[in-house]
Amino acid sequence: MMPSEPCPSPDLLIAQAFLKTKRIKLAPGAFMLPFHHPAELAHRISWLDHISEGRLMVGIGASGTNLDLEMFNIDHKSGAHREMTAESIAIMTRFWESEGPFEYRGKYWTVRRPADQMDKCSGYHLKPFQQPYPPIGVTGLSASSATLGLAGANGWIPISFCFTPQYLHTHWAAVERGALEAGRVAPSRDMWRVSRPFFVADTDKEAWRRSVGGEMGRYFREDYLPMLAGNNALGLLKHHPDVPDSDVTVEYVAQHCWIVGSAETVRQRIEDMQEQSGGFGVLHIMCFDHLDDLAATRDSYAALAGIVANDFA
Template identity: 80%
Template sequence: MKLGAFMMPAHPRSRSIRDGHMHDLDTLEYFDQIGLCEAWIGEHYTMPAEPCPSPDILIAQALLRTKRIKLAPGAFILPFHHPAELAHRISLLDHIAEGRFMVGIGASGTPADLDMFDIDHRAGVHRKMTAESIAIMTRFWQSDAPFEHRGEFWTARRPEDRPQQGTAYHLKPFQRPYPPIGVTGLSASSATLALAGANGWIPISFCFTPQYLHTHWDVVERGARDAGRPSPNRDVWRVSRPFFVAETDAEAWRLSVGGEMGRYFREDYLPMLAGNNALGLLKHDPDVPDSDVTVEYVAKHCWIVGSQETVAERIAEMQALSGGFGVLHVMAFDHLDELAPARQSYAMLADVVASRFGEDGATREAAQ
């Protein structure tokens, strides 16, 4: 198993946009220093608690301050971009990164964002737009000749090269035919995870209810099977979850529930889910009343907090419940006001994953 990160990015509403952005940039640089293999960065428009409409700007800056970590938008929301333009932007980023780049794609789960772009999400238009967009982009990346696409939502064309005028379609990705593509899923029957299996994309599970985690891989395998593809390797599967590690269980609980993680869930995430009748996504049992889904509840049932030994045991439980996955994502939060304990937590988690679940740890366990 390897360790990566998923960054919404989330910030207190009192944090200035610049300070939050620079903190995210510093965090990505720190992740590179402690050996994380990758980080995915979200795209949101109308969520003040997650104020990043342009993950590619953060990625472009982070590429100049990092050496090994792979970076990815998580995700570009395809209905909000013209596919011809986005295909070129992705290609440019891939060249700047020299392959340290992956691409998350999504249809958006934020109704206000979709309303802002006048997209009828109630009728599923955003999902249709996403399918058409990725078809256009991959056609650009794989094309060897001019073409024209006239679809339901976009018209796009690769024009004839005009050497006498100095123009030609020329900017294909650094990675051929294109960078690895990833999609996220949260619910047990996530349609996006089925698409991952059907297309050979990277599945990324948000793991708040680990007892249902195995159903995510079942969906991925079913998607591959229905598309006539071979069963994917579990090493491609990413699982994202909130973590906080400290010297003792009590200290980890205090720093997480009483710190920025707790504040974010209490003031932003739980009210947002409640407003969308979606608190069930966090329940370990569907009979749990909404009123019981508090920060303390999610810390116990959805997060992993504790000492290194406790965290190692909980990760092992995740592996057993899921059947195994390749990359564990720690969800990153704004820790600008609690930087030292947060960075210690990230470093301690990196040590747990490398020593207990990485290649060396797995080799030792197999030999015992």
């Protein structure tokens, strides 16, 4: 329900990308599980994994916006979308791991894997290419994210959608807590992904101009900031809780939430983020529509890759 993110079916987009590539791994970020029947989605994911020959990673989430949940008549105020997400992934992994018939009766869905028929000419057969299933990643945004606790409890990839690195360390604490409560060994920090908006240019001034004055700035100004304000969630972007909502502008988030600047500025900001978090393994880049500034965006990606390879690999 966000006009700037018109992608109701990420698997259709990824299927096209798999046709044009041979080595890169791709992932939806993410399938919103309450909006799909888990038996059907389990089959779609299995099929994608096969046509990519195991290049699929699977991002899962509980919702996009409150408008999405209202469209499906899901009571987000009671937390139903989180319950549905947990039930959905339990059903999908049951299908992928099953060796015979079963029935699952949940609060939101009841599914069955029926017995094979006609000497196995007909029956459940489509399991993922990767065994037992593709890597699963979940994203957390708020401090001490409960979603990242689920990642730790299930051995999934934790992804911090992080704008304010001041609370980034609480994300890994949530992962470790989830693993401990589930009786799992805490995962390696190498699994941990952290996502931030980036732009690298020759100078800090140029990076600021191209980010704040470009698509990154337009997206935050016209879409993301109004959406957060409408959901009373601008606090997610504040470096201190006493900052008034009226101060959270594009210029504010460029200074406090994005990582933009020269190569040296960006390198130092990444180093600061590593120190504040205690260390993480993978840097995610938040991407924006870059077609109006394609050459500069490609240069930015190349520069960032060089920074990571030379200073953090």
